[in-house]
Amino acid sequence: MSFTSPVFLGFILFFLLVYYLLPRRLQWVVLLAASCVFYISGGIRMIAYLLITTLSTYLAGRLLGWLNEKGAGLSQEDKKLLSGRLRTQKRLTVFFAAFLNFGMLYVLKYWDFTAHALGRLIPGSNLPVLNLAIPLGISFYIFQSIGYVVDVYRDKYQPEKNPFKFALFVSFFPQIIQGPISRFDQLAGQLTALREPNFDSIKYGIQLTMWGYFKKLVIAGRAGVLVDHVFNGGTKYDGSVIAFAVLFYCIQLYCDFSGGIDISRGIAGMFGIDMTINFRRPIFAVSLTDYWRRWHISLGTWMKDYVFYPLALSKPFGRLGKFTRKHIGGTVGKIFPTSLATFIIYFIIGIWHGANFRYIAFGFWNGIIITSSLILTGFYSGVRKRLGISDQSRLLRVFRILRTAFLVFIGRYITRAPRLLTALSMLGATFLNFHPERLFDGTLLTLGLDKGAIITVLAGIVAVIYVELLQERGIEIRKSLEKRSFLVQWLAILVPLTAIILLGILNQEYISAEFIYAQF
Amino acid sequence: MDELLRILSETCPGIDFENEKALIDDGLLDSFDIITIVSEIMDVFSAEISVEDLVPENFNSVQAIWALIEKRRN
């Protein structure tokens, strides 16, 4: 059941009614039931993986909780004696939970890639290719559950005792497919709270959902047609056309992903649940680091808390830091270990996107840009000082935003092209074979979208950027709307709703009469 | 305390550490800065700071960081 299917809307409406009509103490059960229905609708067999993750992390959480209690209850002397052993037991528990879940993820997502890659590297190695279907949202729920296990290990909070409540935390339907990756302490309490219908949050939820559908259906759906058309055509297109398609891909990707998240958060909002944000207007990022703080935030935070910090503060990295400071010295020596950790993080984020060399390349691209910009920070500030440009300069900000957009844009070539080599040759075409006049001679109309659709995409993204600009300036659009007249408020419902219904939902493949009756 | 301020302004020049109370929440320090600062602190003050300590509350102000150092100093 995809977010964009009519059945899904009926599903939401039904469970929303049940949720607010049943006794409050059953509300979390309704959510669990809805989550089960939602997940099973994607294929009953996939639920096995979900159960493995839920059960293993639940048990790991309980075990860790027990070990924590045991540690807290120890007398001062026993602590000295036993803390080492307790720590080993806790570590083993985390290790087993992580190994089981990430191992499962690896086999499902990366096994075939490994088999192929090894087959190419070592001709004799014949690892079997499994062709396993990847369960919906598996990387999201595994990340979320492992985050929970680690948090319990760190004794941040008590583990959940009720396995069904825990299952709801893992499988909460608005987030299970594409995140955001929630934190247990942030989400679980909300899921099981007793709620009176709150019309404000229902309204906000609907508004956010509408905005998500607008981005997903009206903009991303259209843009994707052109993107597919050009990327299926490989390198036969002119550089300018390829660049235009990549621009559309950036639009598509952002609108599709952030739109999906808005729908998730909006639906959760209708149930009175405030889910963590995942995007904070990445269009206005001033650096690639800033971009990754604004794009897919929950993944970035997860990586920071559970990979980057432990890695950077680990003993080997500590030793490495001492070594580089002593032997390299200066800025480079100081930031070298942290840069290395950063690099590893982006490498992992690259692989997280999918099993392919081009995602690895994508990770490298981000890692290289970010670490090199760290090293160049001093140089840049020197240049700025010499040119007399203030750090607060608006022009500088615009320049940085454009520079970041450009770097992201280049990175998108790598993720969208079917193969890494194709990406490179398309990138080459963009720089070596760029004919801007192609953008105006009608070529664009041969890429699967008509004029109206291209204008819709461009107008749509302008609207998105405008809204985000207002948000960036701290204007609360929905709040300020409430103060306007009835007519304005109604139009604010009607216009986007009409756009979504006419340009999104009812936008079945249109065949013009001319096309229906081809040539006879 | 002065030593800490020196480390901080060396790592992230241009931030008013003495008065800023929401270094993390306002996004003035990012994870990269934190790691750089923490490894410096561990070196200079020989404080044992672990991953569990890396929460915003401990890094939002100089006072908070100082309190953390005090707590973890052996």
Add this chain to the structure above:
Amino acid sequence: MSSKKWIVIFFLSIILIFAMVAGLNILVDPFGVFGDVLMDWYSYNITMNPRVAKIKYLDRHYEEYDSYIIGCSATSSFPVNELNSYYGASFYNMIMYGADMKDVELTVSYMLENYIVKNLILNIYIDNGVYYDQGEDTLTNNLHPKVSGASRLSFYGKYLFLNPRYAISKISSRRRDTYLPQPFDVFDISTGAYDKRARDAEPIGSLDEYIRSYPVFADYPEARIEMSQTDYCIKSVLTIINMCREAGVNLTVVCSPVYKDYMAYFDPAQVADFYTKLAEITPYWDFSMSSVSWEPRYFYDGTHFRNAAGTMALARMFGNDRVYVPEDFGVYVTKENVASYLETLLEVPEITAENYTARVPILMYHHLDYEGNDTTTTTPETFEAHMKALRENGYTAISIEELVSYVDGNGQLPPKPVLITFDDGYLSNYELAFPILEKYNMKATIFIIGSSVGKSFYRDTDYPIIPHFDYEQAREMVDSGLVSIQSHTYDMHRWQPFEKGAARTSILKLEKEDENDYIRVLKEDFLKSSAEICENLGIHVDSLAFPNGQYDILSQAVLTDLGVRVTLSVERGINTVIKGLPQSLYAMKRLNMNESIDTDKLLEALCS
């Protein structure tokens, strides 16, 4: 407003928008499923959605018909008016593009139950052995649920919440609607057939020219097609036969012509299997392969034969010997003869172009004068030299009547035919040319401008012009048996320098002129011209020389409508006329004659 109110308004807005979309789709009805109350535009609806829109149309008009011809798109080319006269019935052409035999079976069953059906012609195309029960879920190829028995809820739901672009497109098409069919209204409402007036107004000449216009014939795409559905198709045909027998319907089965390169897609064994199985259950008229299949000019495109070929097929079926039909076109296949027939089916027939095509040069003269020196004037001496040379070189001057009979298959042409024509009707034609024609016994056709007959001054002015002969002089020429008088329009050949506003100097629509006004003017002009000629000279006018040689598809189509068989342009060239193809008489090319052309040049031009 409060959040509660906001939520209520939100849901009401959703309902409002969907209601408006549904309202738009019902009122505009782009696929003709709701009755099309606003526009009642069946030619559009049938184009978009033939199966459903035709049923919708017939539900209201079935009393006007008592006979049907049914099948896929090729079925359209059996002309309904000819069926009507052969059968003495009132036919409707139930073609449904892309129809498979399941569609046909269900539709026949529905028609037998609900309409008056005396005669039914079932047309089978080779594709019927390839596709069966496609179960189309598209917007355009659905059967009406009344016919298919499918769920009405999902059927109407689909059209109720259509993409509104379909409705908008229908509205904007309405404004662009024209006299001739456009891509959005390709059907003729009252016959149900494709409206081929535009394609049938295109002049046809040599094979080379035709292939240049329709390159598919030169470069036919290659493919192999499996006839995997033969048995299902035959089963449906049998059901149709049984239904017709029970209902007492006179059923005729025909197999329509297949272009040879298309037939090459199929495995001969599978083709033989298809036709054998068909013959086992019913006798049928087979037109699928013959010399016609080898002549691209009998086809509109790679898979659809022309209405002209349909005319030939019907003439064969009904033994009409006034219509040209190639010897080998059409065989009545039965259980008994099918085996021997199939042996020859895929063999290359003997095709001799001379048997059904002829080269016909047409000479174009205007004024004769002793001092001829412009591009349209000839001296009597030169004209006489031309006539003499033609005679001595074995050319026979023919009349337009002979040309038409040749194309109709009712007469042969002499070995070296030539058509001599004069435009405008100058007095010099009577005074100078006529005596020479008589001397050499040469036939000629003069195209007169109705409004300037007998005139020496430009219409309504005192500007002197070259004098024109009058009807008395014309009658004298006609009475000789050598000269025919035909139309050069009544008054659509004005001369701009003598006019104030924009004058009608040719037969074409004026800029900014309303299309309907133009068609009315053109029709009135031609009818006036032909009525006057008929009244004064007793001649039936069926030819027209285009003023300045200018024409377009619209003017040609209107003239065809008026019964004009031959039109003449001024494009230089020699014509190829083809038996059975009236279009080979359209916008015929001519060789312009004047003083600068000596007999050598003339003879050379005739051979070029």
